[in-house]
Amino acid sequence: MQKNYYSPGYNEPILEIKGLGKEFHDFALEDISFHLERGYVMGFIGPNGSGKTTTIKLIMNLLRKDRGEIKVFGLDHVQQEQEIKNRIGFVYDENHYYGVLTIEEMKRIVAPLYENWQEKLFQKYLQEFNLNPRQKIDSLSKGMKTKFSLAMALSHQAELIIMDEPTSGLDPVFRSELLDILYYLMQDEEKSILFSTHITSDLEKIADYITFINKGKIIFSAEKDIILERFALVKGPSSVLTSSLESEFIGLRKSSVGFEGLILSQGKVADYLRSKSVVERPTLDEIMIYVVKGR
Amino acid sequence: MDIIISNTSGEPIYQQIIDQTKKLIVTGEMVDGEMLPSIRQLAKDLRISVITTKRAYDELEREGFIRSVPGKGSFVAPHNRELIRESQLKMIEAKLREVIKESKLLNLSSEEIFEILKYLDKENT
Numbered sequence: 001m002q003k004n005y006y007s008p009g010y011n012e013p014i015l016e017i018k019g020l021g022k023e024f025h026d027f028a029l030e031d032i033s034f035h036l037e038r039g040y041v042m043g044f045i046g047p048n049g050s051g052k053t054t055t056i057k058l059i060m061n062l063l064r065k066d067r068g069e070i071k072v073f074g075l076d077h078v079q080q081e082q083e084i085k086n087r088i089g090f091v092y093d094e095n096h097y098y099g100v101l102t103i104e105e106m107k108r109i110v111a112p113l114y115e116n117w118q119e120k121l122f123q124k125y126l127q128e129f130n131l132n133p134r135q136k137i138d139s140l141s142k143g144m145k146t147k148f149s150l151a152m153a154l155s156h157q158a159e160l161i162i163m164d165e166p167t168s169g170l171d172p173v174f175r176s177e178l179l180d181i182l183y184y185l186m187q188d189e190e191k192s193i194l195f196s197t198h199i200t201s202d203l204e205k206i207a208d209y210i211t212f213i214n215k216g217k218i219i220f221s222a223e224k225d226i227i228l229e230r231f232a233l234v235k236g237p238s239s240v241l242t243s244s245l246e247s248e249f250i251g252l253r254k255s256s257v258g259f260e261g262l263i264l265s266q267g268k269v270a271d272y273l274r275s276k277s278v279v280e281r282p283t284l285d286e287i288m289i290y291v292v293k294g295r
Numbered sequence: 296m297d298i299i300i301s302n303t304s305g306e307p308i309y310q311q312i313i314d315q316t317k318k319l320i321v322t323g324e325m326v327d328g329e330m331l332p333s334i335r336q337l338a339k340d341l342r343i344s345v346i347t348t349k350r351a352y353d354e355l356e357r358e359g360f361i362r363s364v365p366g367k368g369s370f371v372a373p374h375n376r377e378l379i380r381e382s383q384l385k386m387i388e389a390k391l392r393e394v395i396k397e398s399k400l401l402n403l404s405s406e407e408i409f410e411i412l413k414y415l416d417k418e419n420t
Contacts, residue, residue, distance in 0.1 A: 040345060183339035206338075208346040225309070225347055281305060 012074065014038045014160050014192045015059070020068030022058060027216060029054055032068065034211045034221035038159075039189040041182065043207035043224070044196040045284065047292055051216045052196040056164045060090060072160065086115050089153025091146065091163040099138035103131055103148055114156035122155035143174040150181065161185065163195040167202055175202050182206055200284035210284065214292055224284075231287050232265035236277025245269070251290025262290035296325060296332065300341055308343055312351035320360055320371055321379050321386075331361060331369040 013035040020032035029051050036042045046052050057063040059070055061081050070077040072084045097106050103126070111117045126133055129147040131140075140148060146166055153161060161182075167175045179202060185191055186206070204224075211221040220227065231250070237258050246252060248269040252261035262282060263269055273279060282290075298315045300308055319325040331352070332340065338348040352369055355361045359378055363369045398408050 179342065183342070186345065187335045187339065189335065205342045206344060208344045223346055224344060225307070225350065229307070 012038060013071075014073060015194060016069075016071040016074075017055075017059070018069040020055070020058060020070060021066050022054060022063065023066055027051070027054075029058075029216045032213070032216075032218055034218060036192050036194055036209065038192055039186075040208040041186060041193045041195070041206050042209040042211060043200070043284075044194060044211050044213065045198065045200055045288060046196075046213040046219075047288070048198065050213045052213060053164055054216075055213065056162060056194075056196060059162065060085075060088075086156065087159045089150075089156070089158030089161040091149045091153050091161070091166050097137050097145075097148075100136065102134050102136050103140075104133040106137060106148075107133075107152065110152060111155075116157045118155055118157065121157075122151060125151035125154055143170050146170065146174075146178070150178075154185070159191055161191070161193045161195075163193070165196055165198075167197055167199050175199070178202075179206060200288060204284050212288065212291070219291055227287065228281060228284070230265060231282050232263050232270055233260065233280045233282040233286055234263055234273050234277050235260045235280070236273065240273070240276045245272075246295060249295055251293045252295045253290075253293070262287060298337075298341065300343065308341075309347050309351040309354070312337075312341075312348065313354050316351070316355055317358075317360055317382055318386075321382055325371050327371055327373055329371045331371070333368055 014037065016035040018033050020029060022029045027049075032051075032055055034042075044052050044055070054063065058065050059072070059077060061077055073087060075084055077084060098109075101109075107122065111119070111122070125131075129144075129151055131144060131148055131151065137145070137148070150166075167178060170178075182193060183206065185193065207224050209222065210224045210227055212219040235258065238254065241254070241259055249261040249263055252259060263273065265279075270279065296316075296319060298312060300311055304311070306314075316325075316331075325331075331337070334348045334352055335345055338345045341348070352361065352363065356363055356369070359372055359375060361369050362372045394408065395405075
């Protein structure tokens with residue numbers, strides 16, 4: 001197939017998941033479907049234990065799926081696992097390196113596994129990220145470990161970067177630095193990033209798409225701007241609420257000084273509430289909180 | 296090209312980019328044929344998503360303010376006097392609308408506003 005990246009119709013999904021399912025004794029991922037196009041960033045959000053890490057492990061074939069289809073670069077994630085992993089940069093929450101080794105020693109073990117390893121690029125990232133190759137991995141701070149993971153992931157010309165909770169437990173200064181690195185990567189319109197997090201303020205900036213998972217099910221997967229426009233946050237006095245009105249809320253919190261809740265931003269309910277209360281644009285956090293909480 | 300995004304204005308980000316870019320073009324701060332930052336560069340600099348930036352550029356192109364050349368970038372479109380005049384008129388209208396809104400609070404009639412306008416105009420000349 002002739003590749004023409006400038007034509008607007010050309011949108012080969014870099015990642016495509018269809019009907020993915022996996023059962024555990026106390027938890028199940030059910031019918032997970034979403035896709036990510038080249039050149040864009042997808043944030044994968046949901047509360048702790050909602051299935052984010054399980055989904056990512058299934059994509060990486062670190063867990064065996066029960067059913068469904070996962071295609072990365074149009075290739076089957078099990079049959080063509082080796083080729084796919086050469087082209088993926090994976091940044092993990094838990095540290096999966098040997099702590100007693102130095103950065104340099106660890107790299108010597110991992111680098112030969114990649115076909116496209118670029119030593120110069122790796123050295124450049126070490127410098128940029130202020131990492132000392134002679135430092136033991138165990139002695140690195142959490143942020144430094146993430147940077148090391150990222151340097152490894154970026155040094156084999158990965159087209160798809162998958163990051164599981166890269167910002168959890170990290171301070172705002174580091175998160176801001178990470179955001180800069182991701183923006184730098186996204187200057188290349190052939191690359192894509194999927195990252196899971198429960199800190200949505202980071203995502204609110206860079207993410208083009210948001211996939212929201214709760215209790216093992218996808219709640220939505222859509223353009224971030226559209227999601228933010230679809231919902232409205234309402235704050236008002238308790239006297240406004242009636243039981244029929246309450247049933248129109250996606251999520252609602254009542255207190256002695258009034259109520260706050262999430263509704264759809266279009267329609268009669270929204271119009272009515274606009275005249276009786278304060279209606280604002282919600283943040284991703286607020287959408288997540290009220291969808292999970294319910295009425 | 297300076298673009299300042301407010302996260303608290305309630306105005307969608309793509310709209311803020313559209314409005315501010317138009318203003319830069321209309322006021323002549325950006326001239327004919329001047330290159331705009333690439334979509335990805337602007338997303339990075341403003342720390343917003345690529346899609347949001349794309350939406351703003353698409354809209355600016357649709358309205359004829361910029362044109363995009365595949366593989367080269369986006370440029371300020373050759374000036375269309377009518378387009379610019381129309382857009383300046385819209386800006387004036389928006390300001391007048393604010394004046395009317397404020398006047399209503401003071402119960403001023405449109406005749407009274409008109410009187411003030413005439414008086415100020417005389418003062419200026």
